Amino acid sequence: MKSRQIHNRIAVLRQERGLSRKQLADAIGVNYQTVGYLERGEYNPSLDLAFAISEFFQLPIDLVFSTQPMKPLSEELLARRKGES
Amino acid sequence: MSRESARARTRNWILVNYAACVVVVVLPLLAKTWDLVALWVGVLLGVVAVLALSYTRAFGRTGLWWLTHAKPERLDERERDLTHTALATAYRWMAVVSLVAMYGIILAHDGSLGAWLGWFKPMAAPLALALIYFAHTLPAALIGWVELPPEADGGWQPRPAS
Numbered sequence: 001m002k003s004r005q006i007h008n009r010i011a012v013l014r015q016e017r018g019l020s021r022k023q024l025a026d027a028i029g030v031n032y033q034t035v036g037y038l039e040r041g042e043y044n045p046s047l048d049l050a051f052a053i054s055e056f057f058q059l060p061i062d063l064v065f066s067t068q069p070m071k072p073l074s075e076e077l078l079a080r081r082k083g084e085s
Numbered sequence: 086m087s088r089e090s091a092r093a094r095t096r097n098w099i100l101v102n103y104a105a106c107v108v109v110v111v112l113p114l115l116a117k118t119w120d121l122v123a124l125w126v127g128v129l130l131g132v133v134a135v136l137a138l139s140y141t142r143a144f145g146r147t148g149l150w151w152l153t154h155a156k157p158e159r160l161d162e163r164e165r166d167l168t169h170t171a172l173a174t175a176y177r178w179m180a181v182v183s184l185v186a187m188y189g190i191i192l193a194h195d196g197s198l199g200a201w202l203g204w205f206k207p208m209a210a211p212l213a214l215a216l217i218y219f220a221h222t223l224p225a226a227l228i229g230w231v232e233l234p235p236e237a238d239g240g241w242q243p244r245p246a247s
Contacts, residue, residue: 030161031244033235
């Protein structure tokens, strides 16, 4: 079965926190080049790695990864806040 | 340079490297046919130099040799996926090619068939060496041929050992 592309916000989240690819890679236990492949959507992480990345950013996994192209993070957070209120 | 250009450059060096291997295999047959020993020794030295240079450019500087020879614990999940696929494909091909080559060598030395396959004999030893070389480099060549490198200006880099 051909796997579908998993979209992610890793690049945005990494840059928001002022981290280099190497710093993020060291934190999640992969080669910094793998972070590049993840950010470009050229590699789908395993479930374990996806959870490790989400836990590192302290965000729910569905805010970091999606099977659909992702909206800007600010839109997503606003929608969630409206849903909560 | 873009990643596509970097991959094209690696592909060219792989082609040069394997073409040089083919020349090394065929050279003894040509040397036997046209008996000019000094010329063929000179050609052989030149081809071996091309082989060494293209090996460095195709597999050394790109980090492909490291990638396919690293211990699994040094690789992350993506690198393990990549190398395992390349190794499986490479050794599937090598099994068939090696068996066909072995059969050809046996037939060339066979008493009754040696008469019309005997021309193959001078190539038997270099062919066996070439197969050892292909077995060593084919996984790296497959990755270098198919995959875009991680960065345009760099190759596959190892993580520091923890």
